[in-house]
């Protein structure tokens with residue numbers, strides 16, 4: 001089955017291609033406007049910024065053939081922005097470029113007290129009996145990552161285009177279908193077996209048209225469980241997954257070797273991880289575009305792993321020994337093309353935040369601003385590596401956000417602040433984690449990966465005080481990281497803080513706690529999780 005792919009050049013289309021090929025389909029990329037009209041089935045994955053997507057469709061002269069194709073009710077599957085493009089316009093677009101206007105309605109920003117972007121696994125309320133949902137279980141969850149959603153205008157009285165809605169703090173339209181034209185806000189190519197089934201139905205069902213109206217209810221947003229792989233080259237030159245104790249990855253002089261990155265990532269996908277994060281922990285030393293093994297890891301992993309992949313380490317501007325300059329955007333783009341959905345910035349984020357707080361001005365040139373502008377806020381994660389600095393009272397660290405702690409310091413100090421570090425915890429900076437998180441959110445970051453050097457590898461539980469302090473300082477999602485030792489530690493994170501996700505490394509690598517038993521434990525406590533479907 002030949003599927004024509006409309007790739008307008010932003011974001012990760014590799015996963016879509018991998019999914020179609022795994023299903024036995026063949027991809028034909030659109031390279032000129034007439035390819036659109038020649039398509040039998042057209043797939044349009046979009047990610048990032050609506051304005052730049054519509055601008056590129058106009059520049060490439062795709063708008064008119066697309067409209068002609070859609071008006072003829074030819075099979076079409078739009079993903080995320082690829083669905084939003086079907087409507088009349090977006091609150092994210094002030095360019096005045098021509099849009100497709102196939103369906104009536106607008107794309108609007110979430111107005112909610114919950115975290116925006118809406119990131120993670122959520123259910124759907126099915127409103128039509130559609131062949132694309134054939135053999136997809138009613139309680140299936142799909143992966144969402146977006147700050148805007150469609151608001152169809154059904155005032156004409158014609159049959160509604162709404163195929164599903166989804167519950168956040170209000171119900172929003174999460175997919176549409178009219179005739180053979182389908183669009184989903186969620187990413188089927190990142191939604192494990194449920195999403196792959198949807199794509200399979202699109203490819204192989206002969207008649208895609210929805211038969212009748214139904215009303216099947218789904219549930220809300222799940223708390224995510226993320227497996228993290230700290231990757232580096234060991235002294236023998238092998239790329240290995242390692243794990244530190246408070247960031248010290250050596251044992252008796254050797255770098256701990258806990259497995260191979262591609263194999264471990266696949267194992268975690270099959271065991272039910274909601275996301276996989278790779279951190280190239282020596283990336284601050286080496287230039288990642290030279291360090292091709294990480295690109296190879298992403299390419300190989302994305303062939304078999306259909307959940308979101310994040311990559312961090314070394315994402316910054318770089319000048320090589322010949323004086324050639326690479327921007328952080330170049331590095332990130334290479335990672336997105338290789339299969340990453342998000343990039344994570346550590347050390348560079350600290351320097352950027354320091355500069356921003358000093359000048360009060362956004363330069364527009366920082367890695368956070370540049371990457372979020374092209375790929376969207378949801379694609380930029382800030383990895384924070386803080387450690388506690390104990391003080392007797394807030395007066396002792398006036399410049400910083402000081403909290404009262406239930407876990408006093410070595411000299412019985414009952415206050416602390418969280419000091420940012422760079423270069424894998426080796427260098428401390430005069431900046432606290434809350435100030436860093438807020439500044440990065442201002443600059444366009446979409447998520448915080450909140451590590452904790454004091455807790456890393458200790459298996460003593462997450463630093464709930466840190467998580468609460470940072471989560472209440474920002475409105476973007478926070479991933480709690482460092483210290484997981486048992487199932488109950490995950491329950492504590494979700495019951496005692498508002499973190500959207502929890503990440504662990506050591507206990508998964510050493511097979512001490514299976515991912516599924518974490519999820520079973522949480523489900524028993526009525527914490528919403530994605531099951532194995």
Ligand code: 1PR
Nearest residue numbers: 244247281284313314346347383424457482483504505506
């Ligand atoms: O600074 O942009 O090059 O990024 C470097 C990245 O590498 C940062 O995200 C930084 O957190 C990470 N990193 C650097 N050195 C280390 C190290 O361990 N020596 N690892 C390191 C950080 C922390 C977690 C870990 C959790 C969970 N790893 O991601 O996986 O603490 O562990 P646990 O469940 O076993 O407790 P840049």
